[in-house]
Amino acid sequence: NTISGLPQIDWSKVQLDVRQPSTDRSDFFHTLEGAMDKVQEVQSGADQQVAGVLQGTGEDLHSTLVAVEKADLTFQMMMQVRNKIVQAYQTISQMQF
Numbered sequence: 209n210t211i212s213g214l215p216q217i218d219w220s221k222v223q224l225d226v227r228q229p230s231t232d233r234s235d236f237f238h239t240l241e242g243a244m245d246k247v248q249e250v251q252s253g254a255d256q257q258v259a260g261v262l263q264g265t266g267e268d269l270h271s272t273l274v275a276v277e278k279a280d281l282t283f284q285m286m287m288q289v290r291n292k293i294v295q296a297y298q299t300i301s302q303m304q305f
Contacts, residue, residue, distance in 0.1 A: 240289075247279075247286045254279035 254275040260266020 240293075243286065243289070247282050250275075250282045251279045 254272075257266055257272040257275045261269060261272045266272060
């Protein structure tokens, strides 16, 4: 069964491009890794400020609370990104090819 006007395909000349997974890390991975490092950095900074306040050597309480809230929001954002990645993976894995 051919469609009129279209040439016949010679399947013996068709080659499938099957590639092995690359060992190089992708730009997406590097971006994600950088974001996770930034979350860790913000969390560590907030932890240090809290420790300083508890020891009496740190900054004022207001800036410490702002740092803790910033760390919390950064972590929540990272969790939402993770959830979107998992959701995309699940959607792709359910596709039928």
